[in-house]
Amino acid sequence: MQRTLLTLAAVVEGVTGIALVTFPLLTLSVLLGIRPGEDGSMVGRIAGVALFSLGVACWGARAQAGSAAVNATLNAMILYNAGAGSLLVAYFVAGKLGGAIGLVVGILHLAVAVAFAFARE
Numbered sequence: 741m742q743r744t745l746l747t748l749a750a751v752v753e754g755v756t757g758i759a760l761v762t763f764p765l766l767t768l769s770v771l772l773g774i775r776p777g778e779d780g781s782m783v784g785r786i787a788g789v790a791l792f793s794l795g796v797a798c799w800g801a802r803a804q805a806g807s808a809a810v811n812a813t814l815n816a817m818i819l820y821n822a823g824a825g826s827l828l829v830a831y832f833v834a835g836k837l838g839g840a841i842g843l844v845v846g847i848l849h850l851a852v853a854v855a856f857a858f859a860r861e
Contacts, residue, residue: 743802743805747799753791755795757794764782769838771842772841814859814860817852817853821852826846828846828849
């Protein structure tokens with residue numbers, strides 16, 4: 741299960757990261773239903789680099805099941821997904837998301853955090 745989750749996370753985070761770096765305004769608009777300004781675009785690009793980096797770490801950890809490095813990667817992904825999911829749900833509840841897709845993404849992040857928690861050895 742670790743390998744499958746890490747592979748899925750590597751692909752999803754990598755693609756999302758590339759989308760944020762390349763097309764930050766479009767990606768943020770689709771994911772969050774917001775229209776960030778120039779500063780928001782730069783923050784989106786920085787977030788994209790971070791997400792791509794998470795994807796690279798997950799991809800590299802796939803072959804090392806059970807190692808300390810994989811467990812550290814799993815813990816990092818639990819923290820990231822729980823944090824991102826909680827923030828997205830809170831942002832939706834506060835009425836600041838432009839659509840329900842952000843809520844769906846937030847709930848998916850929380851579910852992935854739980855899956856990563858169960859995947860730890």
